[in-house]
Amino acid sequence: MSIHIAAAPGEIAPIVLMPGDPLRAKYIAENHLTNAILVSSTRNVFFFTGTYKGKHITIGASGMGCPSIGIYSYELYHDYNVDCIIRAGTCGSYMTGIKLYDLINVEVACSESTYARTAFDYMKNNILHQGKAYQSINDMAKKLNVSLRTGAIHSGDAFYRADPSLPEIVIEHNCLGAEMEAFALFANAQYFGKSAATLLTVSDIIRTHERISADERERALDLMINLALESCLQMS
Numbered sequence: 001m002s003i004h005i006a007a008a009p010g011e012i013a014p015i016v017l018m019p020g021d022p023l024r025a026k027y028i029a030e031n032h033l034t035n036a037i038l039v040s041s042t043r044n045v046f047f048f049t050g051t052y053k054g055k056h057i058t059i060g061a062s063g064m065g066c067p068s069i070g071i072y073s074y075e076l077y078h079d080y081n082v083d084c085i086i087r088a089g090t091c092g093s094y095m096t097g098i099k100l101y102d103l104i105n106v107e108v109a110c111s112e113s114t115y116a117r118t119a120f121d122y123m124k125n126n127i128l129h130q131g132k133a134y135q136s137i138n139d140m141a142k143k144l145n146v147s148l149r150t151g152a153i154h155s156g157d158a159f160y161r162a163d164p165s166l167p168e169i170v171i172e173h174n175c176l177g178a179e180m181e182a183f184a185l186f187a188n189a190q191y192f193g194k195s196a197a198t199l200l201t202v203s204d205i206i207r208t209h210e211r212i213s214a215d216e217r218e219r220a221l222d223l224m225i226n227l228a229l230e231s232c233l234q235m236s
């Protein structure tokens with residue numbers, strides 16, 4: 001048990017796949033895992049542990065934003081000795097060349113967030129993916145013939161902003177899109193010397209407000225989930 005996760009020690013697998021939404025965690029566990037057991041539902045943030053093609057995997061939600069994923073990923077690494085967390089989420093696209101349903105494997109997360117500074121005295125505004133998970137995902141995408149972009153993402157603190165122009169940090173790092181969690185996940189993984197990747201499906205185009213409907217989301221995310229789960233099989 002940790003402060004925010006009720007699972008007993010040993011009920012969380014060494015690899016965790018982490019969507020943002022608790023109901024998406026439930027959907028993935030019910031549709032992709034065998035013998036999935038609900039191991040934590042504190043605050044309705046669900047964690048399920050089961051097997052995928054014989055490999056022990058936990059699917060657990062992060063909630064939204066750096067503070068939330070900061071808590072869950074910290075406790076997974078520190079209290080449950082998790083080796084690798086793969087965030088599987090959605091993002092908005094900043095660039096016209098990046099379309100709805102495109103997949104992005106995040107090489108570096110850029111943020112104005114104070115999370116890494118507050119937690120670890122880490123002063124840079126960008127943090128790389130950590131460990132081998134990122135490369136495993138790139139390799140698996142090639143093997144499965146899934147098209148995948150790599151690059152920088154903006155982990156923003158504000159979903160709604162008064163100023164419609166591109167944030168400074170997006171221009172500075174040539175960020176492909178916006179989400180709200182990768183920066184804190186990578187900061188925690190770096191602090192603990194663990195592995196972390198973030199795989200994203202483009203769910204909206206920021207400039208035009210075009211978006212995947214709520215109904216389409218589940219189906220749209222299956223390609224990303226399959227890629228993430230197959231990549232997990234390659235990791236020790």
Ligand code: HPA
Nearest residue numbers: 090091092178179180204
């Ligand atoms: N901004 C921030 N986070 C997001 C977005 C967005 O446009 N889309 C999905 N997550």
